[in-house]
Amino acid sequence: MLFDDNRHIRDSLSLMLVADSRFKLCGAFEDASNAVELVSVLKPDVVLMDIDMPAKNGIEAVGEVHVAFHDLPIIMLTVFDDSDRVFQSLRKGAVGYLLKSTPPEKLIEALMEVKDGGAPMSPSVARKVMQHFQHDQLPEKADYKLSPREKDVLCLLVDGLSYKMIADRLDIGYETVRSHIKNIYVKLHVQTMTEAVAKTLKEGLV
């Protein structure tokens, strides 16, 4: 099944699909307003979805169809490759993201790939997705040079334990915990437990 408001594109895609015996076209629609009903009636195996359509945005449509038909693979097919639209689409449940510049044979390949549990993406989109992971965790965490013991204490602090509970857990004295925490505060440039916990979690220190 196919959603695209541009008649030319709709027609050429339809042609391509009916020409290939491996596919059967359920329908090609210019409007995703009632995408969910159409899907529930026509029961497609795959959906190709444009983004910029008059009545209803393709990204929203993906969201609605995805919650209703969780296992139905939806591939975005659009001219946009900005990060916002890519990630929004994926979050809403799209399983692939192709640009309209994709050559027909690649598109066919992508449809077969989805059937086999793949997730076709145009190269530039795939690269964006990959880079997302690097920015995700790699932001080189500043090293505050905490000693091993200080890290132990900080971990338990983050878990919400009090000084006393930390002392019990680590089998050391209350005053020792205090010493460690004092040192942690100096090293992290903070003054309170909450600041220490926030800094630790935000920067992924432990």
Place this chain on the structure above:
Amino acid sequence: MLFDDNRHIRDSLSLMLVADSRFKLCGAFEDASNAVELVSVLKPDVVLMDIDMPAKNGIEAVGEVHVAFHDLPIIMLTVFDDSDRVFQSLRKGAVGYLLKSTPPEKLIEALMEVKDGGAPMSPSVARKVMQHFQHDQLPEKADYKLSPREKDVLCLLVDGLSYKMIADRLDIGYETVRSHIKNIYVKLHVQTMTEAVAKTLKEGLV
């Protein structure tokens, strides 16, 4: 350039690459221990990296090479497609992830794709990556039904402010802040500031 401890695979990949005039093989090594030096001397355009190697783990090697040569694309080539190894590799800076079951023509295609700024992935890997995005934001964050004012207070708490500072900032009384925080604690099922901050940050509440 190619790292793989299995001689058979090294040889067959090497053969494939030297047979194709579009490629030039810098070297095929069974050990990634000194990957960084090798790269700095041989200056490859792309690296293919196995994961399970005796001396040094391929994932670590990727990390080292990536920090030293930030723009050099590295493709993992391995038998493993478990989420852990996939995501670890990507975080360390790999730009592609192929399984060894990839047919030779697909592998060639992947190498060309990387050259053009793509990010080749085997279908099952791509699907994992996509699903990560859905689990990423969709995990319906438990709604603790905090009132707007309570969210204000919680935000400032997370910023490390004390009751008194929050009162000043919101221009309300100290006891009011206390009331809000008491209510927040009940709603979040916590007893201390640190627990509240940790829960807030871990679950992305504010």
Place this chain on the structure above:
DNA sequence: GAATCCTTCCCCCTAAATGGGGATTCCATC
């Protein structure tokens, strides 16, 4: 008009955290 929730504020009291000192032992490094 009663019930409910949000927001605001108050009191009493205890427990916990913080800041300022200082001390000891052990261990590695120079």
Place this chain on the structure above:
DNA sequence: GATGGAATCCCCATTTAGGGGGAAGGATTC
């Protein structure tokens, strides 16, 4: 064998946080 860091513990003091209540005005909902 001296220096320095890590880990352990101690005492002083004040501030802050937390648990237990209660109350009043306003908005919304039923």
